[in-house]
Amino acid sequence: MSGASKVSEDFSSLGVSKWLVEALRSMKIAQPTAIQKACIPRILEGRDCIGGAKTGSGKTIAFAAPMLTKWSEDPSGMFGVVLTPTRELAMQIAEQFTALGSSMNIRVALVVGGESIVEQALELQRRPHFIVATPGRLAHHITNSGDDTVGSLKRVKYLVLDEADILLTETFTEALATCVSILPPKERRQNLLFTATVTDQVKSLQNAPTIQGKPKLFSYEVESMDKVAIPATLKTTYLLVPEQVKEAYLYQILTSAMYSESSAIIFVNRTITAEILRRTLKQLDVRVASLHSQMPQQERTNSLHRFRANAARVLIATDVASRGLDIPTVQLVVNYDISANPDTFIHRAGRTARAGRSGESICFVTQRDVSRIEAIEVRINKKMDEFINVHDTAVIRKALNKVTAAKRESLMAMEKENFGERRKVNNKKNGKEKTYRRN
Numbered sequence: 001m002s003g004a005s006k007v008s009e010d011f012s013s014l015g016v017s018k019w020l021v022e023a024l025r026s027m028k029i030a031q032p033t034a035i036q037k038a039c040i041p042r043i044l045e046g047r048d049c050i051g052g053a054k055t056g057s058g059k060t061i062a063f064a065a066p067m068l069t070k071w072s073e074d075p076s077g078m079f080g081v082v083l084t085p086t087r088e089l090a091m092q093i094a095e096q097f098t099a100l101g102s103s104m105n106i107r108v109a110l111v112v113g114g115e116s117i118v119e120q121a122l123e124l125q126r127r128p129h130f131i132v133a134t135p136g137r138l139a140h141h142i143t144n145s146g147d148d149t150v151g152s153l154k155r156v157k158y159l160v161l162d163e164a165d166i167l168l169t170e171t172f173t174e175a176l177a178t179c180v181s182i183l184p185p186k187e188r189r190q191n192l193l194f195t196a197t198v199t200d201q202v203k204s205l206q207n208a209p210t211i212q213g214k215p216k217l218f219s220y221e222v223e224s225m226d227k228v229a230i231p232a233t234l235k236t237t238y239l240l241v242p243e244q245v246k247e248a249y250l251y252q253i254l255t256s257a258m259y260s261e262s263s264a265i266i267f268v269n270r271t272i273t274a275e276i277l278r279r280t281l282k283q284l285d286v287r288v289a290s291l292h293s294q295m296p297q298q299e300r301t302n303s304l305h306r307f308r309a310n311a312a313r314v315l316i317a318t319d320v321a322s323r324g325l326d327i328p329t330v331q332l333v334v335n336y337d338i339s340a341n342p343d344t345f346i347h348r349a350g351r352t353a354r355a356g357r358s359g360e361s362i363c364f365v366t367q368r369d370v371s372r373i374e375a376i377e378v379r380i381n382k383k384m385d386e387f388i389n390v391h392d393t394a395v396i397r398k399a400l401n402k403v404t405a406a407k408r409e410s411l412m413a414m415e416k417e418n419f420g421e422r423r424k425v426n427n428k429k430n431g432k433e434k435t436y437r438r439n
């Protein structure tokens with residue numbers, strides 16, 4: 001790369017503070033990505049933004065860098081709120097803010113469901129500079145605490161909706177309205193919306209007033225310039241498979257020479273499927289963990305830690321893991337069940353092939369999924385290839401025998417432990433706080 005182009009492309013030239021450029025460089029982040037180049041200067045100008053760019057393209061730094069730059073000019077008081085749909089994603093973003101701002105003694109409060117409300121209230125009273133939250137839990141604090149806990153939210157300068165498309169769906173309407181109700185009016189704060197799938201709902205946000213002769217809101221979509229909605233480094237395949245042998249095919253793929261060392265996320269549509277698969281694969285000596293909404297938060301956090309540290313090689317997950325999670329080592333995503341919403345495929349598959357790395361997504365397609373796959377192909381503007389790896393029937397039959405026995409044992413154990421009953425109790429307990437809990 002020539003010296004001249006380097007000058008025009010680094011973070012300093014976009015207006016990012018020197019200390020932050022250094023912090024980014026220590027994380028080996030030196031050249032801004034397209035979304036960062038487009039958004040950072042305009043956010044620094046004080047404008048609102050809708051930032052749409054593919055999974056793994058660096059959207060977090062696209063909003064974090066300008067906010068942290070502005071904050072460091074006067075690092076007092078509560079500065080910004082980042083809302084995001086899942087607890088694990090909130091944890092990841094809070095960690096990123098903390099790491100980037102550590103040289104400036106940044107205080108970041110994590111406000112998510114499943115953790116101690118009292119401790120969070122104390123943390124809020126310590127006047128953090130940034131809050132990273134799931135809407136349900138922040139709404140709870142706003143509704144139930146006084147000004148000493150949430151009063152400083154009245155002065156925040158930035159509101160970020162990360163994964164904005166899902167935050168603008170009905171699931172979050174009530175909690176989001178409560179969160180926004182305590183903030184300064186929208187003209188007096190900056191509103192930053194980011195997602196890999198810009199929906200009509202996101203686009204339909206009204207233009208805010210002008211600032212310095214420019215519309216306050218600008219919209220930047222990488223996808224509109226490049227119609228394929230998934231990373232170029234992502235290989236997408238499908239495998240036609242009868243419903244009753246899905247487990248055997250999965251086991252065979254995960255233990256085949258090609259994938260036996262791969263770090264993989266297996267997406268399922270229901271928590272019960274996640275639990276059965278986790279137990280079955282564990283019986284078969286696969287290093288496996290799971291992540292779904294019916295697990296206690298501590299177990300969820302532990303599972304993700306184990307997977308990030310490669311203590312578990314396979315993560316069985318519902319869509320609580322489909323958004324935003326950044327685990328660079330993931331090489332394979334299996335859509336074991338296909339979601340009815342094609343955008344969900346984009347987010348799930350986007351857990352691999354991040355930041356220019358290669359990765360692979362396989363869709364298991366039963367007869368009833370064919371129309372869903374066609375809808376995904378239209379949405380991503382790309383045809384999937386057929387997956388060719390597991391067509392040896394003798395091998396599959398052998399796998400099927402082992403897997404059937406392991407599954408039978410798993411089901412028996414679950415029955416003994418009253419898994420279904422525990423889910424009902426958890427559902428009741430969780431019913432009070434509405435977070436991203438469709439799965």
Ligand SMILES: Nc1ncnc2c1ncn2[C@@H]1O[C@H](COP(=O)(O)OP(=O)(O)OP(=O)(O)O)[C@@H](O)[C@H]1O
Binds near residue numbers: 029053058351354
């Ligand atoms: N300019 C950069 N150069 C190199 N790596 C980067 C750069 N910006 C971000 N990254 C890294 O790329 C990875 C993906 O970034 P990030 O998690 O922000 O993606 P995203 O666009 O928010 O994805 P998703 O839509 O899945 O949430 C992270 O590991 C991040 O540290």
